[in-house]
Amino acid sequence: DSGVTQTPKHLITATGQRVTLRCSPRSGDLSVYWYQQSLDQGLQFLIQYYNGEERAKGNILERFSAQQFPDLHSELNLSSLELGDSALYFCASSPNVGRPNTGELFFGEGSRLTVL
Amino acid sequence: AQTVTQSQPEMSVQEAETVTLSCTYDTSESDYYLFWYKQPPSRQMILVIRQEAYKQQNATENRFSVNFQKAAKSFSLKISDSQLGDAAMYFCAYNTNAGKSTFGDGTTLTVKP
Secondary structure, three states, X not given: OOOOEEEOOEEEEOOOOOEEEEXXXXXXXXXXXXXXXXXXXXXXXXXXEEOOEEEEEOOOOOOEEEEEOOOOOEEEEEOOXXXXXXXXXXXXXXXXXXXXXXXXXXXXXXXXXXXX | OOEEXXXXXXXXXXXXXXXXEOOEEEOOOOOEEEEEEEEOOOOOOEEEXXXXXXXXXXXXXXXXXXXXEOOOOEEEEEEOOOOHHHOEEEEEEEEEOOOOEXXXXXXXXXXXX
């Protein structure tokens, strides 16, 4: 158990709909990362938050948005869903406060989104 | 920008044999971390091994060891005495103290009985 909790684990929805994925990082971790993994593909970095502020942005579509709340949990919002958005969405957390920061990302189990 | 390259999309190894997965990276940072993650069919991301760039000694975790060549920006993973449970996709990853994280595209490892 990595200590990172993602909900829901599975989600099936229709094209055009909007969903919200939730992530609770490990206790004390300030950074949250979101990744998208399509079937048999690598990890596509979407966005990173650090202590409530956006730190880095990757290949995140304009239809997607995220935020990190004061309690450090994060939500990834996906709107106007398309078939191609079907994927496994990972959240990961990391301390990111310098040494003894190990640099390791702790991953949740992922949220599997299916768009029909 | 940092990049991580895994040049072997697929590798296979006979059970009990040794296999090496390659990874190269590009960075202008002097202090960073390197990792190998394993993703079995369950899709859970599992940390296999980590290496701090400031350490010259190669990291080892049981049957897993790395060959870290900082000047060449190379970070390969050696799996000794391969087991059926080692079959998975392996990702090489890079991270900085500032939290900039980059993953390679992955190498799918097949273990033949």
